[in-house]
Amino acid sequence: MEKITSFTVDHRYITPGVYISRIDDDITTYDLRTRKPNCGDFMDEYIMHTFEHLFATYVRNSAIKDRVVYFGPMGCATGFYLLVRNSDHLETFAVIKDVLKKIILHKGEVFGCSEIECGNYKTLKLEAAVSEAKAYLEKLEAIKEINFKYPGEK
Template sequence: MTQKLNVESFNLDHTKVKAPYVRLAGVNKGINGDEIYKYDVRFTQPNKEHMEMPAIHSLEHLMAEISRNYSDKIVDISPMGCQTGYYLSVINHDNYEEILELLEKVLEDVLKATEVPACNEVQCGWAASHSLEGAQDNARRMLEKRSEWPNVFS
């Protein structure tokens, strides 16, 4: 890779990371001084494994809804197109340890969920593509390796 690209993750050597991990992927400062912190929350090893779309979709709904029970700093939680994780964006919150704690609480609540929020044709653009069981399996696997989250590289 010789040319630096505009997208931060395109400049990350995906062969050197060791999932699962939670990595600060960037900080953007707004014109009024607000800062957006973007975290790479990687569930599976890039180019070796991936999550299935119904599980990703349900886990996105669950994390988006549940995370806001714990923080008013959440800007967005969005799945990666490569199906290996999510981006978590927060505003004016730069405490990495608190982000890890937030994610742990959210994933623990995912395991207790009995349904996927907004899993219907009125509130969701592809309501047929959901799997609570798959979302919970992914959350469980991520939580089992909680101690590894800060370690991005092997």
């Protein structure tokens, strides 16, 4: 089997941040890594699911809404993937931080919180997404110069 690109990144050195996982023609796949891999610190189903609902809705209502292709959690529970068409990386990075701020300030019901709109709506809990967004935003704001490269990547 041919190894897929994301398995060629040495996960021991990944820290929370925003990375370019791959580029396919005009579509950029961003790795929104919220947790350091393999450290016993994983997102639970409430965090992953609620963050997904809120982030997906806010990003699809943002300045890049027409270019968002997909947003969803990684199976390893240490981050999310965001796919954007014709992306300006710095603009997307700014939008990501802006969306996190909107999640932190979100009031009321979580978007799509019903049996009709979601496949497992009972695992939606606003506080879970808010604390994840706060912790992640703090990490992103500490990044002085972002290059979107994985540690050790040329």
